[in-house]
Amino acid sequence: VSTWSAVPAGPPDPILGVTEAFKADKDPRKINLGVGAYRDENGKPYVLGSVKKAEEILTASKPDKEYLPITGLPEFTKKAALLAYGAESAPLNSGSIAVTQSISGTGALRIGGAFLARHYPHSKVVYLPVPSWGNHTPIFRDSGLEVRGYRYFDKGTVGLDFVGLKADLQAAPEHSIVLLHACAHNPTGVDPTQEQWAQISDIVKEKKLMPFFDMAYQGFASGSTDRDAFAVRHFVSQGHQIALAQSFAKNMGLYGERVGAFSLITSDAAEKARVDSQLKIVIRPMYSNPPLHGAQIANTILGDKLLYSQWEGEVKGMADRIISMREKLYGTLTHDLKTPGEWGHIKSQIGMFSFTGLTSAQTKALAEKAHIYMTADGRISMAGLNTSNIEYFAQSVDAAVR
Numbered sequence: 001v002s003t004w005s006a007v008p009a010g011p012p013d014p015i016l017g018v019t020e021a022f023k024a025d026k027d028p029r030k031i032n033l034g035v036g037a038y039r040d041e042n043g044k045p046y047v048l049g050s051v052k053k054a055e056e057i058l059t060a061s062k063p064d065k066e067y068l069p070i071t072g073l074p075e076f077t078k079k080a081a082l083l084a085y086g087a088e089s090a091p092l093n094s095g096s097i098a099v100t101q102s103i104s105g106t107g108a109l110r111i112g113g114a115f116l117a118r119h120y121p122h123s124k125v126v127y128l129p130v131p132s133w134g135n136h137t138p139i140f141r142d143s144g145l146e147v148r149g150y151r152y153f154d155k156g157t158v159g160l161d162f163v164g165l166k167a168d169l170q171a172a173p174e175h176s177i178v179l180l181h182a183c184a185h186n187p188t189g190v191d192p193t194q195e196q197w198a199q200i201s202d203i204v205k206e207k208k209l210m211p212f213f214d215m216a217y218q219g220f221a222s223g224s225t226d227r228d229a230f231a232v233r234h235f236v237s238q239g240h241q242i243a244l245a246q247s248f249a250k251n252m253g254l255y256g257e258r259v260g261a262f263s264l265i266t267s268d269a270a271e272k273a274r275v276d277s278q279l280k281i282v283i284r285p286m287y288s289n290p291p292l293h294g295a296q297i298a299n300t301i302l303g304d305k306l307l308y309s310q311w312e313g314e315v316k317g318m319a320d321r322i323i324s325m326r327e328k329l330y331g332t333l334t335h336d337l338k339t340p341g342e343w344g345h346i347k348s349q350i351g352m353f354s355f356t357g358l359t360s361a362q363t364k365a366l367a368e369k370a371h372i373y374m375t376a377d378g379r380i381s382m383a384g385l386n387t388s389n390i391e392y393f394a395q396s397v398d399a400a401v402r
C-alpha cells in the first residue's frame with residue numbers, strides 16, 4: 001500500500017472551481033463572473049500603465065536579486081503605512097506603527113493571525129462577518145484562533161444587518177478579536193456608512209474588542225484611496241490599537257506579484273521595536289523573507305510624484321468602470337427588461353463584487369443554459385462585465401428569474 005492511500009480527496013475550492021468550469025465551456029458567449037480580478041473593457045487582464053513604467057525604471061536601474069530583510073523592503077512598508085493611515089496619523093508620525101511586508105493580503109492576514117494567537121493576551125477568538133471572504137475562516141483557524149461569526153448581511157433587504165451586527169458585537173466576550181472589511185466588503189459589496197462605522201467604533205471601544213482590519217481594496221471601492229481608508233483612519237483617531245492587513249493585488253493589479261503589508265499600532269517606539277522583533281520570529285520559519293520584485297514596483301510608484309498621480313487615475317478608472325457597469329446593469333434589468341424583483345442593491349453595493357440575490361438553482365441554470373459562471377451564493381464579479389456582454393448577461397438573468 002502506498003503511504004498516502006488513506007488521504008481523502010478534499011473539496012474543490014469554491015471560487016477557483018468556477019474558473020475550471022468556465023475554462024471547460026466552449027460556447028463563445030461564455031462569461032466568467034467568479035474570479036476576483038479586474039478585467040478591462042475587452043474582458044482582458046489589465047496591467048496598469050504606472051506598473052509598466054515602474055518596471056521600466058526598475059529594469060534600467062539594474063537591480064540585484066539579493067534577499068530582502070525578514071520584514072521586507074523598508075522603504076516600501078513605510079510608504080504602504082502612509083497610504084493606509086494617512087499623513088495626519090498620530091501613531092504614524094510618532095513612529096509607533098510596527099509594519100512588515102507580507103505575501104499579499106492573504107499573507108498579511110496569516111501573519112496577523114499567527115501573531116495574535118501567540119501574543120494577544122486576552123482572547124483566542126476571532127469574530128468574522130457572516131458571510132465573509134471564504135479564505136478568512138481557514139486562515140484564522142490555521143493560525144490557531146477560534147473562529148466565530150457576527151451578523152452582517154440581511155438577505156431580506158440585500159443590505160447590511162446593522163441591528164444584528166451591533167447586537168452580536170455587544171454580545172461577544174470582552175477583548176474578542178473582530179475582523180472588519182475596511183471597504184468593499186467581499187462577497188456582499190455592502191459597506192457600513194460613515195455614521196455606522198462611528199457606532200461600530202464605539203461598541204469596539206466599550207467592549208474592548210481587538211479590531212483587525214482587512215483592507216484588500218483601498219481605492220478600488222470609491223476610486224479614492226483616502227475615502228476608502230475612512231474606517232481605518234476613524235478607528236485610529238479614536239485611539240484603537242488596530243491590526244491591519246493590506247493588499248496591493250487589486251489596487252495596483254499586482255495579483256501574482258504578492259505584495260502586501262501587515263501592521264499593528266503599538267504605544268511607543270520601544271514597544272514597536274519589541275513587536276517588530278516578534279513579527280520576525282513569526283515570519284522567519286514561515287517563508288524567511290518576502291518576494292522582492294512586486295515590492296519594488298509598488299515602492300517605485302508610491303515614491304514618485306508623477307507615477308503616483310498616474311496610479312491614482314488608474315485606480316479611479318477601474319473603480320469608475322465598475323460603477324458604470326452597476327448603473328448599466330441596474331438600468332437594463334429595471335427599465336429595459338422589467339425584470340421581476342428589486343435590483344437597487346446592484347447600484348448601491350460597492351467594489352468588485354455584487355451579491356445579486358440569485359439563488360443557487362438560478363446560478364446553476366445560468367451556467368447550464370447561458371454559459372455564465374458565478375459562485376453558487378449568487379456573487380458576481382462586476383469586473384467581468386463590459387459593454388459587449390452586459391446585455392446578454394442581463395437578458396440571461398431576466399430569463400433565469402422569470
Ligand code: PLP
Nearest residue numbers: 036104105106133186216247249
Ligand atoms: N481579503 C479579502 C476580503 C479579499 O477579497 C482578498 C482577495 O480576494 C484578500 C484578502 C487577499 O487577496 P491577496 O492575497 O491576493 O492580496
